[in-house]
Amino acid sequence: MLFLVAALLLLGVAMGSVAHAPLPVTLVAAAVIGVWLTVFAIRERRARHH
Template identity: 85%
Template sequence: MLFLVAALLLLGVAMGTVAHAPLPVSLVMAVVIGVWLLVFALRERRAGHR
C-alpha cells in the first residue's frame, strides 16, 4: 500500500512538472524517455537469451 501511495505521489509531481513546461519541451522529453525505454527493453531481451 505504501508503494502505491509513493507511486501516485511521484506521478502527481511529474504531471505537475509537465503541465508547466512548454509543449515542445514535453514532447522532446517524451521521445527521449521512449527511446531510452526501447533501448533498455532490447538490451534486457538480448541479455535474457544468453
C-alpha cells in the first residue's frame, strides 16, 4: 500500500512538472523514456531465454 501511495505521489510530481515544461522538452523526455523502456524490455526478454 505504501508503494502505491509513493508511486501516485511521484506520478503527480511528474505530471505537474510536465504541465509547466514546453512541449518540445516534454516530447524529448517521453521519447527518451520510451527508448529506455524498450531497451530494458529487450534485455529482460533475452535474459529469460538464456
